[in-house]
Amino acid sequence: MENVIGFAIESLVAILLVATIVYCAMLDQRLRRLRADEGVMRQTISELIGATHAAERAIVALRTTVSQSEETLADRLGRAEAMSLRMAGQLGDGEAVIDRITKIAKAARHHAEREASQEEIERIKQAREAMRLDARREAERESEARRPADAGALAPPRAAEPPLSASAATVAAAELFSARIRALSLGAAS
Template identity: 30%
Template sequence: MIAVDWKVVLDLIVSVLLIATIGYAWMLNQRLSSLRKNRDDLAKTIAAFNEATLRAESSIPKLRKAAEESGQTLQERVEKAQSLRDDLAFMIERADTMANRLENAVRSARTDGPKPAPEPRGPTAERSAQIGTASTPTMPPPRMAGNRAAAIAAAAAAAESESDDRSEAERELLRALQSMR
């Protein structure tokens, strides 16, 4: 029989195991290098995230300040708009009151005296209505009946007597109303 040399067999077994160990070590080395590479990328990502967090934290006070300033500006504008709204409501109320007075004066003048003939509407009157200006002067024309002219003059005199406590806008509104008649 063949004489088996146990030393050679053991050497062959150890060499096979060493080759398997070298292969496993090489595969483990590959995985560890990819883990190190990913770890470096992860560290870079974490550093970038930290920078972004610091920038965000430093910009929060600036955003708060800007929000407070815009809030104050908005509040001022709202208060100003409310004030203007109140002024306009007052002016509208006064204009309605004056328009009602003028209308009542005209009605009373119409019921007191004879009815005047309707005023002719020609191209000049239509053109002035389109432009927004009156073609008739503020004084009533001579063709009006005496009672109507007197009523308008009385309403204008009443309006002028109260003009001391009126604003410029109210006076302009009254002038425009008078010029339309």
């Protein structure tokens, strides 16, 4: 029985050795995979480091570009503000010129209206003078018509007509004047 126990112990030791060998083979495969993965990982890490360096360089270039853009933008904004101020000044000057032109046009229109009204006044004065002369001629004709043509030599002199008072003469002249105005307005209306 000693043999059996020895054999059992040796069998147990052999089984444990086989299990150890199998376990070591599996561990070896795992280690080989880990070492292979380590190479891939090192390659991945080196690529990651390279990408990080490239990103850092891109960030530096981007910062440089941004600062240049800020300078350019600030310069353009300054020029735009200066241009805006110049344009505002020019608009103010233009409005002043327009105001002056408007004043000149108003003065010219006023002058033309005044000239036209003075011409109208002069025309009215001439028309009044013509009417006065016509009224005078008409009055002379009427006085001539009242006197007979041959009465001077054959007929005895008549008694002189009583002279008209100043107020009667004024009333007669006013009536004659209003009649002439009516005649002129009717003639102008037609």
